[in-house]
Amino acid sequence: MPRPIRAGFSLSALRHNLGVARRRAPASRVWAVVKANAYGHDLQRVAQALADADGYALLDLNEVVRLRDAGCAKPILLLEGIFQPADLEIVDRYGLTVVVHDLEQILMLERARLATQICVYLKINTGMNRLGFTGAGVRAAYDRLLASGKVAQISLMTHFADADADGAAGVAEQMTRFTESTVGMNAEISMANSAAVLRYPETHADWVRPGIMLYGCSPFADETAQALDLRPAMTLASGIIAVRDLRPGDRVGYGGTFAAPKSMRIGVVACGYADGYPRHAPGRSDSNTPVIVAGTRTHTVGRVSMDMLCVDLSAIPQAGVGSPVILWGEGLPADEVAACAGTISYELLCALAARVPQAEVE
Numbered sequence: 123m124p125r126p127i128r129a130g131f132s133l134s135a136l137r138h139n140l141g142v143a144r145r146r147a148p149a150s151r152v153w154a155v156v157k158a159n160a161y162g163h164d165l166q167r168v169a170q171a172l173a174d175a176d177g178y179a180l181l182d183l184n185e186v187v188r189l190r191d192a193g194c195a196k197p198i199l200l201l202e203g204i205f206q207p208a209d210l211e212i213v214d215r216y217g218l219t220v221v222v223h224d225l226e227q228i229l230m231l232e233r234a235r236l237a238t239q240i241c242v243y244l245k246i247n248t249g250m251n252r253l254g255f256t257g258a259g260v261r262a263a264y265d266r267l268l269a270s271g272k273v274a275q276i277s278l279m280t281h282f283a284d285a286d287a288d289g290a291a292g293v294a295e296q297m298t299r300f301t302e303s304t305v306g307m308n309a310e311i312s313m314a315n316s317a318a319v320l321r322y323p324e325t326h327a328d329w330v331r332p333g334i335m336l337y338g339c340s341p342f343a344d345e346t347a348q349a350l351d352l353r354p355a356m357t358l359a360s361g362i363i364a365v366r367d368l369r370p371g372d373r374v375g376y377g378g379t380f381a382a383p384k385s386m387r388i389g390v391v392a393c394g395y396a397d398g399y400p401r402h403a404p405g406r407s408d409s410n411t412p413v414i415v416a417g418t419r420t421h422t423v424g425r426v427s428m429d430m431l432c433v434d435l436s437a438i439p440q441a442g443v444g445s446p447v448i449l450w451g452e453g454l455p456a457d458e459v460a461a462c463a464g465t466i467s468y469e470l471l472c473a474l475a476a477r478v479p480q481a482e483v484e
């Protein structure tokens with residue numbers, strides 16, 4: 123028998139969440155962001171479920187090839203563009219749209235021998251200070267791309283640094299920089315990630331680029347996925363594999379970081395950090411992490427180990443070996459678990475381990 127752990131994926135949740143993005147940005151086309159194996163949800167599965175998207179945005183050429191070879195004919199945006207000249211052969215062969223964020227990439231493009239002209243997204247650094255051209259460099263890059271003879275269409279893009287936080291001022295500032303550095307350029311524009319799709323309609327422009335919201339998580343610390351009408355696409359579930367009674371003072375797990383304050387009953391869950399569960403999720407008396415056992419909410423006790431974690435069963439007398447456990451997803455937002463572990467749901471979803479068996483539900 124395999125371990126009871128599994129990850130379930132809801133195709134209807136994915137479709138529903140894309141519908142939410144469309145309703146929030148009704149005049150924009152949607153690049154569904156499916157990088158990092160669709161945030162851990164399986165690229166092919168998500169691309170099929172989100173067949174209504176206008177295109178897919180990702181950055182790994184191997185993933186692009188997998189997508190095209192599986193029959194996907196939609197526009198594909200390479201979010202970091204090319205890394206070396208040979209990448210342009212794949213861009214050419216598979217008809218990809220490429221981000222250009224650096225002069226080196228323009229050089230590679232100028233020197234390339236392409237069968238067809240390609241579509242590019244000129245990336246503008248408006249404050250993130252990661253990728254993209256800044257200030258006067260934008261015009262220079264734009265003119266050089268135009269003059270290269272290699273480009274069929276230039277679109278303009280930027281990425282927001284804090285649309286997910288208390289970012290109204292930051293978003294406005296980035297938009298001002300964007301407008302200033304692109305004066306006179308007649309091009310399609312793409313700016314909005316999930317947070318901007320949901321909170322800043324003025325950023326929607328021609329194409330939006332939602333990622334995390336498609337998977338049913340909230341980009342905001344102060345607004346839940348449920349309040350945003352988003353449904354979890356991934357549910358990480360497992361089962362209780364052992365039950366133990368503790369006496370007051372008994373410690374649990376590596377380092378004995380949890381000591382039972384009273385007599386209690388705990389369960390051992392077949393899920394650990396080798397499955398992608400965050401090792402830093404606390405299980406102490408003063409701070410712990412929610413878990414659902416047999417439909418009832420409880421919490422972790424002790425440190426998460428490689429293959430197991432422990433949960434308090436004191437208030438769930440009906441729970442025993444074989445009882446179902448939900449680590450995150452349906453009924454327990456990944457956002458909440460992530461916050462307890464001092465991280466964000468993105469990291470949890472992307473970290474789902476390959477060893478966890480997967481299943482799809484409608």
Ligand SMILES: Cc1ncc(COP(=O)(O)O)c(C=O)c1O
Nearest residue numbers: 155281315316317331332333334
């Ligand atoms: C350039 C770009 N656009 C869009 C997204 C989607 O962001 P989110 O998942 O926050 O919607 C990302 C993700 O990091 C990104 O890097």
